[in-house]
Amino acid sequence: MSLFEFFFLAHDARFVALAAAVCLVSAYGCICLLRHARLATGMIGLAWIGVTAFAVGFGIWTTHFIGMLALRPGFPLAYEPWLTTASLLIAVALGGLGIAMAVRGQGVADQFLGGAVLGIAIACMHFTGMAAVVLGGGIVWNIGLIAASVIAGIVLGGLAFVAAMRGRTLLAALLLALAICGMHFTAMAAADFSRCFPLHAPGSAPIGWISVGVALVSLLLLGAAIFSMVLDKHEHRRTLNEQARQLADANRIAEVTGLLEMATTHMAQGLCLFDSKGILQFHNRRIAELVGTPKGNDNLVGWHFRDLSIALQALAQDLVVAGPEDVEQRVDAMIASIRGGATSDYLRTMRDGRIIRMQHSPIAHGGWVTTLDDVTEQQRTHAEITQMAYRDSLTNLLNRAAFDEAVDFALATARVNHSNFAVIAIDLDRFKEINDSFGHAVGDQVLKILGARLSAGLREGEVVARLGGDEFAALKTFTSMDSLRAFLTRIEDALFARIQTDKVSVNSAASMGVAIFPDDGGDRSRLLNNADLAMYRAKAEFDRRLCYYEKTMDEQARQRRSMAQDLWLALETDGFHLVYQVQKSVSTNLVTGYEVLLRWDRPGHGLVPPSEFIPIAEESGAIAGIGAWVLRKACADAAAWPDPYKVAVNVSGVQLGQIELIETVRDVLLQTGLAPARLELEVTETSIIADKPRALHILRQIKAMGVSIAIDDFGTGYSSIDMLRSFPFDRIKIDRSFVAEVELNERSRAIVRAMLALCQSLSVPVLAEGVETQAQLDLLRAEGCTEVQGYLLGRPGVIDWSDDVAPVRGLG
Ligand code: C2E
Ligand code: CA
Numbered sequence: 001m002s003l004f005e006f007f008f009l010a011h012d013a014r015f016v017a018l019a020a021a022v023c024l025v026s027a028y029g030c031i032c033l034l035r036h037a038r039l040a041t042g043m044i045g046l047a048w049i050g051v052t053a054f055a056v057g058f059g060i061w062t063t064h065f066i067g068m069l070a071l072r073p074g075f076p077l078a079y080e081p082w083l084t085t086a087s088l089l090i091a092v093a094l095g096g097l098g099i100a101m102a103v104r105g106q107g108v109a110d111q112f113l114g115g116a117v118l119g120i121a122i123a124c125m126h127f128t129g130m131a132a133v134v135l136g137g138g139i140v141w142n143i144g145l146i147a148a149s150v151i152a153g154i155v156l157g158g159l160a161f162v163a164a165m166r167g168r169t170l171l172a173a174l175l176l177a178l179a180i181c182g183m184h185f186t187a188m189a190a191a192d193f194s195r196c197f198p199l200h201a202p203g204s205a206p207i208g209w210i211s212v213g214v215a216l217v218s219l220l221l222l223g224a225a226i227f228s229m230v231l232d233k234h235e236h237r238r239t240l241n242e243q244a245r246q247l248a249d250a251n252r253i254a255e256v257t258g259l260l261e262m263a264t265t266h267m268a269q270g271l272c273l274f275d276s277k278g279i280l281q282f283h284n285r286r287i288a289e290l291v292g293t294p295k296g297n298d299n300l301v302g303w304h305f306r307d308l309s310i311a312l313q314a315l316a317q318d319l320v321v322a323g324p325e326d327v328e329q330r331v332d333a334m335i336a337s338i339r340g341g342a343t344s345d346y347l348r349t350m351r352d353g354r355i356i357r358m359q360h361s362p363i364a365h366g367g368w369v370t371t372l373d374d375v376t377e378q379q380r381t382h383a384e385i386t387q388m389a390y391r392d393s394l395t396n397l398l399n400r401a402a403f404d405e406a407v408d409f410a411l412a413t414a415r416v417n418h419s420n421f422a423v424i425a426i427d428l429d430r431f432k433e434i435n436d437s438f439g440h441a442v443g444d445q446v447l448k449i450l451g452a453r454l455s456a457g458l459r460e461g462e463v464v465a466r467l468g469g470d471e472f473a474a475l476k477t478f479t480s481m482d483s484l485r486a487f488l489t490r491i492e493d494a495l496f497a498r499i500q501t502d503k504v505s506v507n508s509a510a511s512m513g514v515a516i517f518p519d520d521g522g523d524r525s526r527l528l529n530n531a532d533l534a535m536y537r538a539k540a541e542f543d544r545r546l547c548y549y550e551k552t553m554d555e556q557a558r559q560r561r562s563m564a565q566d567l568w569l570a571l572e573t574d575g576f577h578l579v580y581q582v583q584k585s586v587s588t589n590l591v592t593g594y595e596v597l598l599r600w601d602r603p604g605h606g607l608v609p610p611s612e613f614i615p616i617a618e619e620s621g622a623i624a625g626i627g628a629w630v631l632r633k634a635c636a637d638a639a640a641w642p643d644p645y646k647v648a649v650n651v652s653g654v655q656l657g658q659i660e661l662i663e664t665v666r667d668v669l670l671q672t673g674l675a676p677a678r679l680e681l682e683v684t685e686t687s688i689i690a691d692k693p694r695a696l697h698i699l700r701q702i703k704a705m706g707v708s709i710a711i712d713d714f715g716t717g718y719s720s721i722d723m724l725r726s727f728p729f730d731r732i733k734i735d736r737s738f739v740a741e742v743e744l745n746e747r748s749r750a751i752v753r754a755m756l757a758l759c760q761s762l763s764v765p766v767l768a769e770g771v772e773t774q775a776q777l778d779l780l781r782a783e784g785c786t787e788v789q790g791y792l793l794g795r796p797g798v799i800d801w802s803d804d805v806a807p808v809r810g811l812g
């Protein structure tokens, strides 16, 4: 029989096609289910194996019976029901075994073997199904084709499962369908029904459209199975995705936690996280390093804030005064305030001296974060900066800023209490000279000693500060004037006691001014200013160390300002004039020169003595212009004199501090044509000391022009003798205070004698000032004085040239 005959004559092609379609669909379903069964494990996996077994079994069985429907043996076929059912059970059971082997197996061999078992299941089903056919006569079997059909089923089934497990679903489905159809139709080809005849055995069922119903049912079953599989697969994929996400999340969390842990471990601050109940949820390791952990316990998670605080209490030194209940109360109060949303921030000093800053910052849900920070270094620097900002580094007394604050504080207190306090301005006398004579190191030492003395006996309500240089200030809150006076006496004692440094012993002196709140001023600047005014008064008055502020001082200050204004005006309006006082030789009685003295007829005030207006001119800066004017006028006058006498011009300390003086002198000499040898500048020791190197530099330049330099008021300064060594003065003018005393006082006479002897040894001519009596003159002559000046020889005035040659009375 040809293949054509076999399929188109012996079979109904429509049923063949239906069988093939059913077979293909169920094969595809099987493969899908098979692969799905592999994904599940345990009982679920077993269930899926069962489902697959049913699908395979029904698929094979249905294909077989539709295939049988297609057969046209020439008569209707009937089936024995029990064997028919058995064939279905065999297909399911044996197929299930094959599937189980493939699903649970490990390698390709297991998969192939499973497929092979399925092939056997197909064959067993087929032949059992054939045995169920009720026929008369007998089927003649072709053994070769039977063998081929069985082998085809086994090999194709095996290949189908291998392909299925490789993910080649379609190929696997085709192979499986081929295994089923191939086995069936090959086996059918092996059967010869020509000798058969229909037989109606009792209980046999004629197969007809029922088979089609069975096919539909089995397809429905398969459909349901596949639908549930799809659902399951979807679910499975979701679970897989979920698992993958959870895994990724877990990895991320682990990673982030790791980073966080690393960050918190290495951060400089200690970090604690408390929940709303005050239980420690997290802390980093730094905590242990910062404050130590109770009982050496490294993990404090789970501790209550209260217990931690009490444990910490034992480690801190600043709160040890409190008893345990006290601490508990305090801690509870703190917890309450943190929960209320308040951030607290405070410092704790540990027993080892370290300062720990603690901050509690509330977070969401009632918990809080506590951070601990070692701020010892920061606090120390802060303290140092405060110290620097408020202390004078040399004396360690308060500085100006601190004193200002102290005054402000005293003001605020006194206003409330209606009490009094005094501000005392203190200025050392002639400190510049100490500095200059003995050096800055000694000066610093003197200041230090004074600072220590001043601060030594301070009591409550008393403050002493150094405002700068040789300027000090004190403050005293007092209730009785007696206590203020006692304080002032203590200050005086400190200032006036002789100072012994490791090198020298010096006398210290100072001037003090007192201003009292509220009478002498209602605010800081007024009080300080008035204390200063009082201090200036003390300085100006020779016999007073201490002055209390008086209202008239304001008036005096005002007058000084007004005088300064008038001085500037006088300079602009040619308001000054000059007088000359004669200087004579003691031995020859001849005029040697004239000292020029400034006169100011102040409008509305009359003649003002230079001792009054020169300091104000110096203070206000007018002295530079005035001094230059005097120099120019005096030189011009002298150049016009009939006789070439010398002219002596006084130069202020302020002028000596200005380098322009050199140019002024050069200019004036050039313009007036006066021979430099006829000009003499008189400078005082005090004016040189203000800035000795600069003053001496200026004097050297001027001396180099041929101008002579005289030292004025000699003997009144601190270091007259030293001054003689630092500059080659051309003349020394002994101060008139010595001359005045020379007659009356043996001691003064001795000093004058010593000074004259000294100058003679240095071969410097000496001029004695202020000679008023013949006796003084005689004495000076006897001691070897070279020149004299004074009322006895002539008062300052206009030079009367006609009188010039006349001998001065008493000299001849
Ligand atoms: P000085 O340089 O010591 O000037 C001498 C002062 O002694 C003058 O006072 C003079 O009138 C006064 N005098 C002269 N003979 C006698 C005497 O026998 N007995 C007494 N008791 N006094 C006598 P004067 O003019 O009032 O000047 C005072 C001071 O003013 C001067 O002291 C000088 O330091 C300063 N001065 C005067 N004119 C100028 C000037 O043009 N420039 C500067 N920078 N200072 C000047
Ligand atoms: Ca003079």
Ligand code: CA
Pocket: 712, 713, 733, 735, 736, 769
């Ligand atoms: Ca003088």
